[in-house]
Amino acid sequence: MGHDQQPIWRRAATHTLHTSLILKASLEERLHESTGLLLADNEALLNLAATGSLLRMSEIAHRLVLSRGGTTKVIDRIEEMGLVERHPDPEDRRATVVVITSAGRDAMAAARKVIDATLEEMWAAHISTEEAELMVEVMDRVLKANRGELE
Amino acid sequence: MGHDQQPIWRRAATHTLHTSLILKASLEERLHESTGLLLADNEALLNLAATGSLLRMSEIAHRLVLSRGGTTKVIDRIEEMGLVERHPDPEDRRATVVVITSAGRDAMAAARKVIDATLEEMWAAHISTEEAELMVEVMDRVLKANRGELE
DNA sequence: CTAGATTACTTTCTCAGTAAACTATATACC
DNA sequence: GGTATATAGTTTACTGAGAAAGTAATCTAG
Numbered sequence: 001m002g003h004d005q006q007p008i009w010r011r012a013a014t015h016t017l018h019t020s021l022i023l024k025a026s027l028e029e030r031l032h033e034s035t036g037l038l039l040a041d042n043e044a045l046l047n048l049a050a051t052g053s054l055l056r057m058s059e060i061a062h063r064l065v066l067s068r069g070g071t072t073k074v075i076d077r078i079e080e081m082g083l084v085e086r087h088p089d090p091e092d093r094r095a096t097v098v099v100i101t102s103a104g105r106d107a108m109a110a111a112r113k114v115i116d117a118t119l120e121e122m123w124a125a126h127i128s129t130e131e132a133e134l135m136v137e138v139m140d141r142v143l144k145a146n147r148g149e150l151e
Numbered sequence: 152m153g154h155d156q157q158p159i160w161r162r163a164a165t166h167t168l169h170t171s172l173i174l175k176a177s178l179e180e181r182l183h184e185s186t187g188l189l190l191a192d193n194e195a196l197l198n199l200a201a202t203g204s205l206l207r208m209s210e211i212a213h214r215l216v217l218s219r220g221g222t223t224k225v226i227d228r229i230e231e232m233g234l235v236e237r238h239p240d241p242e243d244r245r246a247t248v249v250v251i252t253s254a255g256r257d258a259m260a261a262a263r264k265v266i267d268a269t270l271e272e273m274w275a276a277h278i279s280t281e282e283a284e285l286m287v288e289v290m291d292r293v294l295k296a297n298r299g300e301l302e
Numbered sequence: 303c304t305a306g307a308t309t310a311c312t313t314t315c316t317c318a319g320t321a322a323a324c325t326a327t328a329t330a331c332c
Numbered sequence: 333g334g335t336a337t338a339t340a341g342t343t344t345a346c347t348g349a350g351a352a353a354g355t356a357a358t359c360t361a362g
Contacts, residue, residue, distance in 0.1 A: 189348080191348085191349090217349080217350095218349070218350050218351075219350095220349075220350065220351075220352090221348080221349050221350065224348075224349080225348095243357080243358075244356085244357055244358085245356065245357045245358065246357090
């Protein structure tokens with residue numbers, strides 16, 4: 001019943017975790033349904049586009065906070081769809097560089113539309129600009145403080 | 152590099168999602184390592200303890216935002232550990248009620264310690280009381296607005 | 303009172319992701 | 333230069349969770 005007064009920070013954490021769970025699931029579902037992409041696929045494309053279109057596998061793994069094996073599968077998946085290409089790195093023959101294709105850029109744009117529409121409906125519509133600014137600040141602080149927790 | 156000015160609400164969403172991802176992974180890892188429980192197992196115990204120690208499978212599924220099949224497995228797991236017991240519901244023989252055992256209450260207390268320690272270190276230490284209060288309010292608003300997104 | 307629909311739970315199949323073993327290349331030390 | 337160690341990526345075995353089919357019990361209509 002309502003008689004357990006929880007510390008405010010625990011309530012903040014559980015509410016945030018729970019909201020993220022629901023939001024992420026909805027994003028994943030709508031994105032997958034309309035583009036065939038998973039959120040991780042889209043993240044990979046976004047990172048590629050934001051960095052001169054070219055990244056090593058290990059750098060992608062790091063940016064997506066994903067294991068190396070998991071990254072192999074993400075790239076397998078979107079390479080199969082023609083959204084990226086793998087090329088050997090001439091400077092280090094152990095490495096593979098991944099390059100986004102123009103189909104990849106198109107897919108990314110389509111994904112952005114779906115994600116933004118969902119985010120506006122489920123998230124932005126209920127949060128003021130000031131609140132959003134504070135959330136960015138706070139989340140950024142927490143993130144920086146825990147950098148290295150998950151490498 | 153930094154020339155893509157994103158809308159603040161998208162940045163708020165991605166930061167929140169990313170922070171939640173890291174926090175949840177750390178919680179899961181530390182909890183599992185020190186008690187053998189998964190977060191979902193702990194959630195099930197918490198819900199049982201908070202409601203007279205007794206719930207139906209379907210009610211647990213609903214509270215954990217988990218599929219029915221997933222719930223069967225959560226309860227299988229913690230029943231195996233002796234933390235809960237399944238009993239037939241005398242009022243409806245299709246149903247199963249789950250009851251927390253005293254070992255379950257002990258496990259719950261141990262889990263709370265680990266979780267709170269982690270939360271204090273990774274979360275509470277970097278957020279003020281006012282910020283936490285605002286986060287609860289905002290997350291609650293978003294949650295309520297999207298009630299029913301994921302049933 | 304009994305045939306069909308619904309509800310509660312479990313089982314099976316599949317999938318995304320991790321961890322550890324494996325292959326190939328690169329670097330360090332002697 | 334040659335052996336040991338480290339690094340990049342892939343492969344394999346496993347795990348947690350979802351979806352759909354399966355089983356059993358209950359409810360509803362006629």
